[in-house]
Amino acid sequence: MTGALAPVKPLTALDRCDRCGAQAYIRATLPVGGELLFCAHHGRQHVAVLREKGAEILDESARLSEPKVTAPSDDR
Numbered sequence: 836m837t838g839a840l841a842p843v844k845p846l847t848a849l850d851r852c853d854r855c856g857a858q859a860y861i862r863a864t865l866p867v868g869g870e871l872l873f874c875a876h877h878g879r880q881h882v883a884v885l886r887e888k889g890a891e892i893l894d895e896s897a898r899l900s901e902p903k904v905t906a907p908s909d910d911r
Contacts, residue, residue, distance in 0.1 A: 860896040
């Protein structure tokens with residue numbers, strides 16, 4: 836074992852909250868293996884306790900406040 840951590844894959848629109856099915860923005864990787872996915876709302880409810888239990892948290896909820904990028908219109 837090299838001790839190097841495996842790369843963390845980013846969350847996509849296909850990743851869904853385990854509580855409500857909305858798009859997941861938070862991944863909790865459990866110390867015993869496995870992971871839980873949460874939307875921002877449910878993540879805020881559970882992340883503190885999961886961290887206390889040793890879970891590694893990936894929080895991408897800041898993406899919710901990023902400005903949307905739109906394609907330029909073709910108004911010729």
